[in-house]
Amino acid sequence: MDLFLQTLLNGLLIGGVIATFTIAFQLAFGVLHVIDFAVGGWVVLGGYLGYYITAWLGLDGFIAIPLAFVLFGTLGYLIGPVLYNVRNSRTARPELMALALSFGLFTLLRGGMLTAWGFNTRNVTTTLSGESLAIGPITVPLIRVVAAAFAAAIAGGLFLFLYRTRYGLAIRATAENRHNAALMGVNIGRLSANVYGLYAGITAMAGVLMGAIYSVNPEVGLRYTLFAFFVAVLAGLGSVEGALVAALLLGVIEAFVSTYVGASYSLLAIFTTLFLVLLVSPRGILRRGL
Amino acid sequence: MAPIDRSFSRRRFLGGSAMAITASALGTPFVRTARAQAATFKAGVITSLSGENILGGNLTKQGYDLWADAINAKGGVEVAGDRFKVEMFYGDDQSSPATGADAAERLIVQNGVDVLFGPYTSGSTIAVQPICQKYQVPMISGSAESPNVWKAKPEFNFGIIPAVDTTSGLSLGVLAKLSKPAAKTVAVISVNEPFSKETGEGFRDGAKAAGLEVVTYELVPPEGDLTPVISKIAALNPDVIAVGGHEEVLLNVVKTSKSLNYRPKALIMHYGITNPAFAQALGADADGTTGVVVWLPTVSYKDDVFGTAKDFAQMAQKKLGGEPDYTAAACAASGLVLGDALKRLGKKPALTPENRVALKDAIAETDIQTFYGPIKFEKDGPHYHDNIQPVPVLVQIQGGKTVAVGPKEAAAADYIYPLPAWK
Numbered sequence: 108m109d110l111f112l113q114t115l116l117n118g119l120l121i122g123g124v125i126a127t128f129t130i131a132f133q134l135a136f137g138v139l140h141v142i143d144f145a146v147g148g149w150v151v152l153g154g155y156l157g158y159y160i161t162a163w164l165g166l167d168g169f170i171a172i173p174l175a176f177v178l179f180g181t182l183g184y185l186i187g188p189v190l191y192n193v194r195n196s197r198t199a200r201p202e203l204m205a206l207a208l209s210f211g212l213f214t215l216l217r218g219g220m221l222t223a224w225g226f227n228t229r230n231v232t233t234t235l236s237g238e239s240l241a242i243g244p245i246t247v248p249l250i251r252v253v254a255a256a257f258a259a260a261i262a263g264g265l266f267l268f269l270y271r272t273r274y275g276l277a278i279r280a281t282a283e284n285r286h287n288a289a290l291m292g293v294n295i296g297r298l299s300a301n302v303y304g305l306y307a308g309i310t311a312m313a314g315v316l317m318g319a320i321y322s323v324n325p326e327v328g329l330r331y332t333l334f335a336f337f338v339a340v341l342a343g344l345g346s347v348e349g350a351l352v353a354a355l356l357l358g359v360i361e362a363f364v365s366t367y368v369g370a371s372y373s374l375l376a377i378f379t380t381l382f383l384v385l386l387v388s389p390r391g392i393l394r395r396g397l
Numbered sequence: 398m399a400p401i402d403r404s405f406s407r408r409r410f411l412g413g414s415a416m417a418i419t420a421s422a423l424g425t426p427f428v429r430t431a432r433a434q435a436a437t438f439k440a441g442v443i444t445s446l447s448g449e450n451i452l453g454g455n456l457t458k459q460g461y462d463l464w465a466d467a468i469n470a471k472g473g474v475e476v477a478g479d480r481f482k483v484e485m486f487y488g489d490d491q492s493s494p495a496t497g498a499d500a501a502e503r504l505i506v507q508n509g510v511d512v513l514f515g516p517y518t519s520g521s522t523i524a525v526q527p528i529c530q531k532y533q534v535p536m537i538s539g540s541a542e543s544p545n546v547w548k549a550k551p552e553f554n555f556g557i558i559p560a561v562d563t564t565s566g567l568s569l570g571v572l573a574k575l576s577k578p579a580a581k582t583v584a585v586i587s588v589n590e591p592f593s594k595e596t597g598e599g600f601r602d603g604a605k606a607a608g609l610e611v612v613t614y615e616l617v618p619p620e621g622d623l624t625p626v627i628s629k630i631a632a633l634n635p636d637v638i639a640v641g642g643h644e645e646v647l648l649n650v651v652k653t654s655k656s657l658n659y660r661p662k663a664l665i666m667h668y669g670i671t672n673p674a675f676a677q678a679l680g681a682d683a684d685g686t687t688g689v690v691v692w693l694p695t696v697s698y699k700d701d702v703f704g705t706a707k708d709f710a711q712m713a714q715k716k717l718g719g720e721p722d723y724t725a726a727a728c729a730a731s732g733l734v735l736g737d738a739l740k741r742l743g744k745k746p747a748l749t750p751e752n753r754v755a756l757k758d759a760i761a762e763t764d765i766q767t768f769y770g771p772i773k774f775e776k777d778g779p780h781y782h783d784n785i786q787p788v789p790v791l792v793q794i795q796g797g798k799t800v801a802v803g804p805k806e807a808a809a810a811d812y813i814y815p816l817p818a819w820k
Contacts, residue, residue, distance in 0.1 A: 112634045117624040124622075182616065226452075227644045227674035232653070237655035237682065237819065248624070248656035270501075322648045330620045358622075365625035370617040371589055372627075 109244035114366045115359065116245055122318060122358025123255025127167040127313035128261050128331055129338040129350045135306035137282040137345035139187075139299055140202065140386055141194050144209040146335045147328030148216030150181055151309050153314020154323030157231035182395045183307025186212070188299035188317060213332065220325035231318035254316045261309055262351050268296065269347070274355035278302060339378060343391015353392050356380070437484040438474060438739065438746045440465070440732075441504030443525055444540075450490025452722065453517040453724045456489065457540045459717050460728025460797075464736075465773045467702050467729075468714070474736045477743045483732075485561040490516055494524035501528040510534065512746040512756065514731055515554065517724075519543030519592070522554070529553035532734050533750060535757040537735060539728030544595055547775070547783040555734070555760050556783040557727040560689055563780065564789040565596045565667045566603020568689040569639065570790050572665060573607045575803045575812040580636040580663060583609045586626060586650065587640035589616050596667045597641030609637070623653040636815075644669040651682055655819050662815030663687055671722060684796065685816040686763050689789045692723035693801050694768055696790065697807055700767040702733055707766045717730070730769035737765050 126338040132146050156178065157171040233250065240247040269275035273383040280288040281298055289295050317323070317331070338357060341348030357377055388394055423461070442461050445454030465483050468474055473482035486508045490497030497516050505528070512531060515522050515538025522541040526549060529536045529630050536554045544560040547790040573580050583604045587597020594616070604611050612633045615626050627650070630638060638661045640650050647666045654660060669675055670688035694710035703709040709729065713721035721729075736757040744752045761782070764773045770788040793812060802812040 110628065113628045114625060115634075117622075117628055121622045121624065226449075227672070228648055228678060229674075230648065230678040232680070237652065239656055239658040241658070246657045246659070250656060251624075320652070322645055322652070324645060327645070333620065361622060362625040365617075365621065366629045370615050370621050370626050373621055374618050 110201045110366065114362050118245065118359030118362030119355060120248065120251040120255055120358070121361055122355035123258050124251060124317070125256050125334055125338055126258035126318055126351050126354035127261070128310050129311075129335045129342075129354055130258060130333045130347055131306040131309035131313075133339055133342065133345055133347045133350045134265060134278075135349070136339065137204075138278055138302040139190060139194060141205040141209060142336070142339075142344075143190075143191055143347040144206070144214060144305075144332055146162050146214040146237060146310055147214045147330065147332035148220075149179060149183070149310040150314035150317055150331040151220060151323055151325060151328040152216065153311030154318030155213055155220065155229070155230060155314075156311070157315035158229040158323060158370065161232050162229075167318050168195065168231040168236070168315060171231070172312045175311040175315050179311035180308025182304075184300050184304030186307070187303030188296060191296055191299040191301060193346040213328065217325050217328055224325065226324060226326075228322045229318070230322050231315060233319045236319055244309045247288075250316075250319055253319060254313075256312070258351065259317060265347055293371055335353070337381060341381055343393060346391055346393060349391050356392065399542045402784075420790050435694040436746050438512070438748075439484050439486060439508060439510040440512050440514060440735070441486045441488060441501070441508060441510035443488040443490055443497055443500050443504065443521070444514075444517045445492045445521070446489035448490075450492040450517055450610070452492075454492070456515045456643045456722065456724050457728045459713075460539055460725035461485070462711060463709075463716065463721075463725070463729045464702070464732025466716070468658050468732065468736055471485065471702070476739055476745055486510055488576050490518075490521045492518070493771045494518070494520045497521035498524040501525045502532075505532045506533050509747070511746065511753060512537070512735055514539060514728065515541055522745075523548050523549065526551040526554050531616065533751065533754050533757070534758055537760065539731035540724050543592060544599075545591075547780045550781045552782075554782060555763075557734070557769070557772065558723070559770060559785040559787055559789070560780055560783050561592065561596050561667060562599030562602070562690055563785050564691055565599030565639070565641065566606060568665065568667070568789045568791060569600060569603045569609060570607035571789065572637065572663060572687065573609055575639075575791065576636070576663065576814045580609060580814075582612050582633075582635040583637040583639055584612050584630045584633060584635040584661075585614045585618050586623075586630075586638065586640045586642070586646075587614065588646050589618050589804070591725050592668070593642040593646070595637075595641070597739070600639035600641060600665075600667075600783050604639070617646075623649050623656065627657055627659060629655045630661075631657060635661060637661055637663045637665060640664070642666070642668075644672060644675055647675065647686075648678055651679055651686065655682055658819055660777065660819050661817055663690070664816070670794060671792065671799055676799070677796050680797075682819075683794045685813055686794045687782050687802075687812075688792045690723050690792055691742070691787045691789055691791050692726045693792070693807065695801055696721065696770065696807050698766065698768050698770050700733060700765070702736070703729065703768045706768045726769050730767045730772065733765065733767045733769075734760060734763050734772055737763060 153175040156169045156175050160171040193208050235249045238249045277293045338353045342353035361373045364373045400700050405467045414566045472480035486499030488504045513536040517540045519541040542561045542563045585600045609762045612635045646707045647669050665687040667689045671693050676683040696706045700704040742759045774782050790807045800810040801807050
């Protein structure tokens, strides 16, 4: 029973961790209609910022979180229009061109990081690294609780922003119908740049947490891209609230399969779940995807 | 405007090029003759001099070069009373096995090497083996660690480093002897990728030989989260956790264990902890982690060319600017094997194709003591032509430094066992 409860907690916390870097990914897809391969690259960049903040300045890794938002949000804001223009160009298959561009961006980020920072795996230390709380027989890793809380806060914040502000209304209108939104006076180009900046900033913030929970090297980006994509498909592409539910579901599946069946079957279980959900509900688990 | 006479300049260019090519083609045999007159043994090194494995590739090259420099400084390899210098040729596998095979073929056909020194990666080594077989040229591999290299029963390839399944297996035996009270149970985590899985299987099989009970063998995907696995192992509470994986997984095992406030009495990993980046990344949390190496500068072995292991380390330090690791040492020892085999063979350079086959047979009969340790190749079994003589040295991170803790004859510090609980 103890192991069962611990596994359930592990699963929910893994889900929370995965959710941190998938929520904004969903937002970017909803507005830009681009599956951004570079998501893993933004996560790793955030992780490295966390590492350098701790290793060079001797500060707590958590300080890197707002810095990551400002720094990589700005970078995303600058890159956003390029992606937007490619996605809305009049060439044949602009969606594939945009996919190729984001893949190229990911490759550039990975290669650049390898050249600049090498192969060595780095670690982000925070005041809560390795700290845990014992509740009866269960051990609660605090840094993961922070990540899950972060995911919940981001999801809640985005929800309020999208449904309670005029700008959120404009974003939702753009996601629903770009042309109509433009006719209503929404500056689609600037909005897309803002959304991509917001997405890059949030994802890089999640990267600092990933560096604190796991570790960071330029090669791990692909893993985050894959998981973001798994969650996005399960959630229904573009569905922000679905991302939270899907991430928690995948986390719980991974934890239970790893503990009771065998860790080598965890990816198989995840793929089977994806396949079944796509078969039954192609618009995602909450049927809210695009 | 007068037209430019293009045909004239083109003709001159082509004529000049043709003359240059003819001259170089005529010149080549003279160069070759000149080399042959110097009567040197030609050794080819195939390794990763570019691409993702360039760091390891350079390590192997430096190791092989250290021997060539050392033996040439003594006047060369001794054969029938005379000494013959060694000339080194290099082939770059560009971190790709297929390119490695091409490079090996070029070294054999174009440079006419008498012997090859093997690549950094096991993958390239496996790709080069058929080339050695095809041209009947022996190869001495100072780096390959995968048991799959030897499972292929390579007639012309010989390995200096024991395959990873034997070292990881034997290391648990050393650990069991050092532990007080004696360790009884072990859980093995193995990442589902070639090198790591073989290491994990070595730990699993070696545990049985060491008298340890394997409570669980967990094969984990490289992408997986380790909390469920560590939670499961914590519930089983084994004395030892053994991990087959690269640095990133090792780092994550330590971090995840700490975040779940679980610490086994010993945590042993085969690869990566000797990389200073490991202790640097984990800080104090790295302390107590056990690792396995097949050689350290502090071992008590010696030979006539390099002297003691310490002498070798000093020579390497002077030439390379850093302390040599076991790969560089094994590559340098590969040269000692060649020197010994050439001496016993008694044939002067350049070697005929028949002599090369005889050289292969001479290498197979190697039984020498070197600064790296004893070298003798297996004659049959799953480790055919691998040198499984060296006893793995157990190292432990203590105060941020990697120190040898076992077996007793190699130990520089006491083994910390059981590990204290996380602070």
